[in-house]
Amino acid sequence: MxxxxxxxxxxxxxxxxxxxxxxxxxxxxxxxxxxxxxxxxxxxxxxxxxxxxxxxxxxxxxxxxxxxxxxxxxxxxxxxxxxxxxxxxxxxxxxxxxxxxxxxxxxxxxxxxxxxxxxxxxxxxxxxxxxxxxxxxxxxxxxxxxxxxxLHVNKVRELSHSTIAFMASYRSSGPRNHDIISRLTRHGSKRILTSWSPAYDYCMLASGKIEAIVNVGAEIHDYYAGRLLAAEAGARFCDFDGRRVVDTDHRFLCANGSKLLNKLVTSIQ
CATH class of the missing domain: 3.30.540.10 (Fructose-1,6-Bisphosphatase, subunit A, domain 1)
Structure with missing residues (x-):
């Protein structure tokens, strides 16, 4: 950065x-x-x-x-x-x-x-x-x-070895959220984490304990601090279509590197 x-x-x-x-x-x-x-x-x-x-x-x-x-x-x-x-x-x-x-x-x-x-x-x-x-x-x-x-993100690159945290706004669509989780599961992700503590999910990504995050419109209080922490630890970001995002975008994918990030994009489409 x-x-x-x-x-x-x-x-x-x-x-x-x-x-x-x-x-x-x-x-x-x-x-x-x-x-x-x-x-x-x-x-x-x-x-x-x-x-x-x-x-x-x-x-x-x-x-x-x-x-x-x-x-x-x-x-x-x-x-x-x-x-x-x-x-x-x-x-x-x-x-x-x-x-x-x-x-x-x-x-x-x-x-x-x-x-x-x-x-x-x-x-x-x-x-x-x-x-x-x-x-x-x-x-x-x-x-x-x-x-x-x-802190540094880890170097896991395979979806099958990846723990992915999922976070969403209370106002986001329940069926769409379940569909994303289902797609990630079908594509063989190791585990989907729904901890309902979004900021700490970014701490785990930055610490190399998990590999990726799917953010479906969480509130700014939940992710601004963590987003910078993860980015400074080496995480990469894009939107759900693989396009570049800016700091204030509220729907994005985040992973420990470009290779896994691309696999996330493919998995949820």
Whole structure:
């Protein structure tokens, strides 16, 4: 991924911003960790399985307290609070608890992701796993990391050896989603993973633990941070017809390399 740093966007500024984002994500993560295991009341949003809890709201409050203080001129889009516009070219996108469904039913697979964009280009991201006390981060053109360790996708190239994560919006077509999963299965993929923790799926791809991701219109809070992390670890992206995509496209395929990516395109058509 090419670097874009200049007088307007300096690497030093982005590094400082990333440190703030890490602090914010960890603050939200402490709130989330404190609620895990409790029986929390759920408030429905768009769908029966799309809801918000006190953990989401408490995490968001802790995160926004940091971001609004440290980024007084940046736009902020947070999943529950919505858009805080300051007419800036810089926007921070926050998911205070990615994997709320898992959290509520006691599955320890959820994270706190935050991404920074300049206009429509991803600049930096952090994904914090509260239970593992693990921080994943990336800066455009500077690589992907877990802690201080550099991340790289693996080199598996065969569909039959590949675990593929599937993620979709609550509003996406159920029959179309099932059709994609069925096609991938028929073409011999090793396993289809539907973890309902999209940000962590990208962490696994970037860490070489899985090979590919199919994103059928997931919300921006769910994938912006992870998308940059995976790209900086060497992942490749395209749309469902094999064409080039940009950072803000919300339907795409992602794999550890071009060879497997091409096989994904063939499989779902």
């Amino acid at each position: 090419s670097t874009i740093f200049s007088a307007e966007i300096s690497l030093q500024t982005v590094r400082r911003s990333l440190r703030v984002m890490v602090s914010a994500a960890e603050a939200g993560g402490r709130v989330v960790r404190g609620y895990f295991g409790e029986e929390l009341r759920q408030k429905k949003k768009t769908h029966e399985s799309d809801f918000v809890t006190r953990a989401d709201l408490g995490s968001e409050s802790a995160i926004l307290s940091v971001l609004t203080r440290k980024f007084p001129k940046y736009n902020i889009i947070s999943e529950e609070a919505g858009m805080l516009s300051r007419h800036s070219d810089f926007t921070v996108v926050v998911d205070p608890l990615d994997g709320t469904y898992n959290f509520v039913i006691g599955i320890p697979n959820f994270t706190v992701p935050i991404a920074l964009l300049y206009r429509k280009m991803l600049l930096a991201s952090v994904i914090y796993h509260p239970l593992l006390h693990t921080t994943y981060s990336a800066i455009r053109g500077q690589g992907a990391y877990v802690g201080n360790r550099r």
